[in-house]
Amino acid sequence: MIDTPFTPDIVRGAAELEQTPRGVRIHRLPSWARRQFPDPQLLDREAQPSGVRVAVRTTATRIELVTHPSHTSFRGTERPRGRIDVFVDGELRLEDELAGGDATVIDPANGSVQQISGPAQSTVVDGLPATSKTVEFFLPHNEGLELVGLSSDAPLHPVESAKPRWVHHGSSISQGSNAASPSAIWPALAARRGGVELRNLGFGGSCFIDPFVARVIRDEPAECISLKFGINTVNLDAMRVRTLVPAIHGFLDTVRDGHPTTPIVLVSPIFCGIHEDTAGPGGIDPASLGTDQMKFTATGTPGDEALGRLTLQVIRREMRSLMERRSDDANLFFLDGLELYGEADAAAAPLPDNLHPDAATHRLIGERFADQVFAASGPFGSVVRPSQVAPGQ
Structure with missing residues (x-):
């Protein structure tokens, strides 16, 4: 398998990619803007990659994206986890519901907070045709995550987009x-x-x-x-x-x-x-x-x-x-x-x-x-x- 680094021409819709011990954290606001008013809610939401995609052009038949999500839940209230949606040439191929990662559990009755650690998440799309195609991983809109690894059985290239x-x-x-x-x-x-x-x-x-x-x-x-x-x-x-x-x-x-x-x-x-x-x-x-x-x-x-x-x-x-x-x-x-x-x-x-x-x-x-x-x-x-x-x- 070939490992591909996460670069701005592959991670579309982000402002910055921050290196972390695990991999790369996505930001939708640049660091100078985050410093101006480091409000906890704003910092949490801007790090949730709504609208951000990992997009590649490739002949690969198998691609694996490894991420480490982090989400917040409220005790006593069930809220659905985030997903990673995979599109191949504009058609939805896979909806992968997140199950791993870290959780912050808030009790709305008393304000107490519990931190829970979990494993990384692996999203695999395989059985793809060995022809040139565009593959897009839509990252969760409602959870933060770190990009940990991207591997495939053929090289991955940036998508050349002429869209407005x-x-x-x-x-x-x-x-x-x-x-x-x-x-x-x-x-x-x-x-x-x-x-x-x-x-x-x-x-x-x-x-x-x-x-x-x-x-x-x-x-x-x-x-x-x-x-x-x-x-x-x-x-x-x-x-x-x-x-x-x-x-x-x-x-x-x-x-x-x-x-x-x-x-x-x-x-x-x-x-x-x-x-x-x-x-x-x-x-x-x-x-x-x-x-x-x-x-x-x-x-x-x-x-x-x-x-x-x-x-x-x-x-x-x-x-x-x-x-x-x-x-x-x-x-x-x-x-x-x-x-x-x-x-x-x-x-x-x-x-x-x-x-x-x-x-x-x-x-x-x-x-x-x-x-x-x-x-x-x-x-x-x-x-x-x-x-x-x-x-x-």
């Missing part, structure tokens, strides 16, 4: 919370449908219009950019109208410094009943503790928006107003999140935990986003060749 590069920034919904697998998070589904190369900057509980993320996007090569703000700002009760609007303006100004004419889509929040008319902060519904489905609730008081506090309806209103004041930017577009998942959708397919969409809704959002944004008449239509768009994929 799409940079997307958002919250846990964009990272993929509650999705079935890493290739089934809504941005990954939209990227395949739109024929683009995804760089996912969705960070669970950590999308706060941060200036350092704007600078990351400013410096990132991109043919199209989307920014989905709102839900985390309400969850944490982090801003008021007075601070939200200038923050979004500043974020856009910074991104425009590096991408003066790149199409940018500003996306408002999808429907979330607990925060439509009620401000944050959000919290865990005590009645759901110890059940198979932990649920979230809003702890603010309806009517607080009169004091400048944020609800999702207020954020959508302010985003529309902001877009009117930036009407001189012909390459800035607005997408109402309710067009991706609205009140009628919530009635038919409620958010299981009151906050995050389920697997079927991730697919719905991904398809709707792609069909509106990557369509020939859509905001990104000018950068996507018609042959790249694959409706129904």
Whole structure:
């Protein structure tokens, strides 16, 4: 078997690869950005490789990827583990559910934390044709991991991709919370449908219009950019109208410094009943503790928006107003999140935990986003060749 090192041209969609005693840890934010505000939740989520793929071109008939995952669970609540999805020439070949690695077990009742060590994980795809093909390992969207080894019975080469590069920034919904697998998070589904190369900057509980993320996007090569703000700002009760609007303006100004004419889509929040008319902060519904489905609730008081506090309806209103004041930017577009998942959708397919969409809704959002944004008449239509768009994929 031939061993292949992990290099940036093989590990696609990452910012940095950090050498560790075991192998390589993936980061979606560069080290300078992580140093600016080393928030534990942000550091945990940026190290979960949502949207990151190990992609190779090869004639190998057998490839083995060895990883060492790390995940967090809540005592008394069963949460599915992450997966590694393997695609061969664009077709799903294998879904490998993670079983090994290290675990952090949190007791939500008293806050106690238990650390459990486990073995490495081996993902093997074999029986492949001995012809040239592209093999992609989609890494888990909801667990951190270290890349330990990559071996095959024929040489592995980087994939030469001519796809337009799409940079997307958002919250846990964009990272993929509650999705079935890493290739089934809504941005990954939209990227395949739109024929683009995804760089996912969705960070669970950590999308706060941060200036350092704007600078990351400013410096990132991109043919199209989307920014989905709102839900985390309400969850944490982090801003008021007075601070939200200038923050979004500043974020856009910074991104425009590096991408003066790149199409940018500003996306408002999808429907979330607990925060439509009620401000944050959000919290865990005590009645759901110890059940198979932990649920979230809003702890603010309806009517607080009169004091400048944020609800999702207020954020959508302010985003529309902001877009009117930036009407001189012909390459800035607005997408109402309710067009991706609205009140009628919530009635038919409620958010299981009151906050995050389920697997079927991730697919719905991904398809709707792609069909509106990557369509020939859509905001990104000018950068996507018609042959790249694959409706129904």
